[in-house]
Amino acid sequence: MTLHFQPSPPDHVPADRIVDFDFFHIPEGVTDPAEIWHDLVRRGVPKIFYTPRNGGHWVFLNYADIVEGYRDYSIFSTYQTPIPPIEPFPVVQPQGVDPPEHKVFRSLLAPMFTPIAVRGMTDEIQRRAIALIESFADKGECDFIGQYAERFPTALFLYLFGLPESRLDEFLDLANMFFRSTDPEARAKNIVEIYAVLDKLFREKQDNPGTDIASVIVTSRDPQGAPHDWTDILNCGFLLFVAGLDTVTNTMAYIWRYLATTPAAQQHFRDRLDDPDAFLLAVEELMRINAVSNIYRRVTHDCEYKGVQFRQNDRVILPNTVANRDPKVFENPDMIDLDRAVNVHVTFGVGPHRCVGSHLAKRQVMVSMQEWLKRIPAFELSPDQSGQTVFGGSVMGFSGMKLRW
Amino acid sequence: MSIDGQPQGPLMVVANLELCQGHARCEDLCPQVFSTDAVEGKVVIVHPVFPPELEDKVRLAVRNCPEGALRIARQKAAGA
Ligand code: HEM
Ligand code: SF4
Numbered sequence: 001m002t003l004h005f006q007p008s009p010p011d012h013v014p015a016d017r018i019v020d021f022d023f024f025h026i027p028e029g030v031t032d033p034a035e036i037w038h039d040l041v042r043r044g045v046p047k048i049f050y051t052p053r054n055g056g057h058w059v060f061l062n063y064a065d066i067v068e069g070y071r072d073y074s075i076f077s078t079y080q081t082p083i084p085p086i087e088p089f090p091v092v093q094p095q096g097v098d099p100p101e102h103k104v105f106r107s108l109l110a111p112m113f114t115p116i117a118v119r120g121m122t123d124e125i126q127r128r129a130i131a132l133i134e135s136f137a138d139k140g141e142c143d144f145i146g147q148y149a150e151r152f153p154t155a156l157f158l159y160l161f162g163l164p165e166s167r168l169d170e171f172l173d174l175a176n177m178f179f180r181s182t183d184p185e186a187r188a189k190n191i192v193e194i195y196a197v198l199d200k201l202f203r204e205k206q207d208n209p210g211t212d213i214a215s216v217i218v219t220s221r222d223p224q225g226a227p228h229d230w231t232d233i234l235n236c237g238f239l240l241f242v243a244g245l246d247t248v249t250n251t252m253a254y255i256w257r258y259l260a261t262t263p264a265a266q267q268h269f270r271d272r273l274d275d276p277d278a279f280l281l282a283v284e285e286l287m288r289i290n291a292v293s294n295i296y297r298r299v300t301h302d303c304e305y306k307g308v309q310f311r312q313n314d315r316v317i318l319p320n321t322v323a324n325r326d327p328k329v330f331e332n333p334d335m336i337d338l339d340r341a342v343n344v345h346v347t348f349g350v351g352p353h354r355c356v357g358s359h360l361a362k363r364q365v366m367v368s369m370q371e372w373l374k375r376i377p378a379f380e381l382s383p384d385q386s387g388q389t390v391f392g393g394s395v396m397g398f399s400g401m402k403l404r405w
Numbered sequence: 406m407s408i409d410g411q412p413q414g415p416l417m418v419v420a421n422l423e424l425c426q427g428h429a430r431c432e433d434l435c436p437q438v439f440s441t442d443a444v445e446g447k448v449v450i451v452h453p454v455f456p457p458e459l460e461d462k463v464r465l466a467v468r469n470c471p472e473g474a475l476r477i478a479r480q481k482a483a484g485a
Contacts, residue, residue, distance in 0.1 A: 107444075107445070110427070110444065110446060111445070113443060113446070114427070114434060114442070114443055114445070114446035115429045115441050115446060116441065116442075116446075117443070145434060170481045266416045277433075280433055284430075284433075341465060342465070342468045343469060344468075344469060344470070346469070348428070348473050350426065350428075350472055351426060351472075352426065354426040354428060355428065358428065359429060405463060
């Protein structure tokens with residue numbers, strides 16, 4: 001197989017723009033993987049730099065450039081972007097295609113995730129949050145990620161896809177293997193399994209459609225009135241699985257760790273349980289500070305951007321966590337200000353691929369916090385945090401976090 | 406009165422729907438003036454000419470739009 005999309009060797013990269021940086025590698029003792037990114041800024045590396053690691057890729061560190069990377073799809077494409085490069089890579093719908101084709105699946109998903117649609121899901125979100133929290137509320141402790149942050153978005157995925165709650169453990173196993181395994185063989189087998197599950201699911205929904213998202217996707221028609229390509233349907237289901245689980249899990253892990261170690265913040269939210277606007281404003285600040293996704297792009301053609309030479313197929317990473325603390329855009333960027341008035345964070349991206357699930361994600365976080373704070377008294381980290389692992393990559397986070405109250 | 410002596414119209418808020426990507430920050434911050442549609446989740450300005458007591462909230466919503474899709478303009482006064 002020829003690797004058409006392998007990045008070109010960096011002979012176009014000037015030496016003063018090369019930094020040795022491996023975004024998968026979190027040094028011993030670092031408990032917050034985002035710190036490896038903020039460390040780059042503290043070290044004063046160039047705001048557009050190239051690292052030869054992981055197949056070689058650029059990194060943007062200015063808010064303005066990260067936003068441009070999201071918006072200007074004539075240079076920065078979402079098609080075939082994996083880092084390190086894997087080819088062929090599934091063309092996930094709609095994230096893996098640029099406008100105007102992007103619009104086909106984007107328009108299909110968008111109505112199901114608008115603020116109006118998400119408001120309509122609130123009861124279901126709430127019911128699942130309450131059931132999970134009540135399963136351990138009187139125990140005085142929990143393994144937050146295993147017992148809540150992974151189970152909750154997965155339970156919602158089942159609901160959205162019209163699947164019975166009894167399949168939760170099966171989906172948790174699939175997701176855990178997908179997001180955490182480092183064994184290439186196990187991973188390859190896992191992806192085949194996920195696609196087999198999706199294939200069966202979409203076929204069932206095709207024969208017996210309901211009102212769920214899987215049914216809407218499988219019964220929809222393309223702009224010419226024909227059914228969508230089956231591969232595109234599977235890749236759209238796959239994207240929803242990949243995009244909507246781990247991101248929410250890790251965002252929650254970060255937020256609950258912050259709350260567990262910051263009693264004043266717990267109190268801030270408790271005091272605002274009856275003031276959803278102020279509560280949401282504070283959630284928005286936690287979304288800014290805990291931006292778990294590092295987004296990939298591929299350069300479409302040889303060109304110059306901001307005086308830097310780019311080659312076709314060069315990869316670029318847009319680290320949202322860095323954009324969100326750019327002092328040119330945010331006042332006191334490193335301070336967590338739960339009343340922050342102006343907060344143009346890019347945790348969900350910007351431009352045409354802006355996270356279609358952002359309203360659902362925020363609702364999941366907000367409802368979880370509200371129901372949690374109503375049922376759990378002041379909480380903290382348990383003294384024993386053994387077994388915690390920290391991971392970098394495209395979605396950063398950590399696993400294993402015991403809380404007690 | 407404006408510099409050229411014409412009466413000033415009221416303030417209004419305008420959206421660029423090409424830029425709007427449906428973050429709904431405007432709706433969250435000032436639902437009295439901003440809403441979002443059921444198709445793409447793009448902004449719908451319910452009251453383009455907003456009452457003066459909402460000016461601070463509208464300005465805050467404008468500054469919080471991550472796409473820079475909103476702006477405040479002055480409506481031309483009738484007959485101007
Ligand atoms: C806190 C949780 C989440 C974060 C931080 C997050 C982040 C992002 C980001 C940064 C993008 C832009 C990708 C790009 O420009 O290439 C994106 C796209 C996307 N997200 Fe999310 N996401 C979250 C939750 C969700 C959820 C819950 C869902 C689904 C139910 C979802 C579905 C999607 C989809 C389908 C896209 C692709 C949109 C497109 O290409 O038009 N995400 N997400
Ligand atoms: S905040 Fe901006 S992008 Fe978001 S809905 Fe409002 S106008 Fe559109």
